[in-house]
Amino acid sequence: MTESADYDDFADVSPEAAFALLGNKTRIDIIRELGEISDESLSFSALRSRVNIADSGQFNYHLKELLGSFVRRTDDGSYELTYAGSQVVGAIYSGTFNQRGASRAFKLISSCTKCGSSLEADYEQERVTIRCPACDDQKSSFGFPPGAFENRTHEELARAFDTWLQLLLLASFGGFCLNCAGRMHGSITDVSEYLDDKEIGTKHVCERCTNRTVNSVGAYLLYQPIVVAFHHDHGIDVTETPIWEIPWLRDEETTVLSREPWCVQSVVELDGDRLELVVEDDLSVTIVDT
Ligand SMILES: [Zn+2]
Ligand SMILES: [Zn+2]
Structure with missing residues (x-):
């Protein structure tokens, strides 16, 4: 074999060149097996x-094509995935690029904080919506x-929705875009066009890929250390409780103190x-x- 083993010899490539490398079943099989x-x-x-490819020449050709980008050769001459290769494995299993999620709806164990009915999770066009049908x-x-x-199971999915949402929120609030790893900038803004029943909220926008998250002021406050501690003192672990079960978010009290610049006052109320x-x-x- 003539391929270079030195990972550091390889330079950046264009996105189209990198993605083109993946358009072959043998190469995907190599990455999946190493994963x-x-x-x-x-x-x-x-x-x-x-x-499981009989033609050694074909196998060698495709493996060589992946070297330096998705696969690297170790000092002892064997093969392993690069960081990019492991991200491709993640993309394959998450189905993000190649699966269309079947529409579905199911009841959650959680109850609506407004009316007490069972909440429902709807999945459509790869988006989850948690709502109260009542x-x-x-x-x-x-x-x-x-x-x-x-x-x-449905129960495990409800937990997965909450974990995923917490990740999205904490990353956005921390200024990190989970879509592209770019910087996100947050501000208070009029959110009435995004959220049904809220006028003022927070919007975090990625300065690179324009990914955005829009939330109520309460959702933003929920993960502030003082608010986490306040819930802890009232027997609620916000890391374990789905955001849709947090009682005061139901009719969150937010008052605008100033619009230029924005300044709002919010109240977190638990057990009085x-x-x-x-x-x-x-x-x-x-x-x-107070
Ligand atoms: Zn309801
Ligand atoms: Zn981004």
Whole structure:
């Protein structure tokens, strides 16, 4: 074999060149097989046997094409995935690029914080919407990879929706775009065109890929340390409780103190105890002394 083993010799390639490399079943099989052995590497012959291709020349050609981008050769001459290769494995299993999620709807164990009826999860066009069919209150709506439905019960899916949503929210609030790893910028804004029953909320926009998340001020406040602690003091672990079960978010009390620049006051109320907070235009939060 003549391929270079030195990963550092390879430079960046264009997105179209990188994606073009993947348009072949043998190459996808190579990446998938290397993905299945996780921490280990595979020798040429072991990898070829797993990919199950008789023509050694063909196998060698395709493996060479992947070297330096999705696959690397280790010091002992075996093969393993690069970071990019492992991301391709993730993309395959999540189904994001190659599966259309079948529409479905099912009841959740959670009850509506407004009317007490069972909430429902709808999945359509790769988006989950959590809503109350009785009072038509929409709780959350977010993109969700179709591969995540595999091997999960409805109960496990509800937990997965919550975990996924928390990840999206915490990444956005932390200024990190989960779509492209770019910087997100957050601000207070008029959200009436995005959220049914809210006028003021927060909007986080990625400065690179224009991905955006729009939330109520309450959803933004929920993961602030002081608010996490306030819930803890009232027996609620916000990391374990789906956002659609947080009682005060039902009719969150937010008052606009100023529009230029934006400044709002919000109240978190649990068991009759009130925590009053001011959120400035840059989304900094301060506690109001009461
Ligand atoms: Zn309801
Ligand atoms: Zn982005």
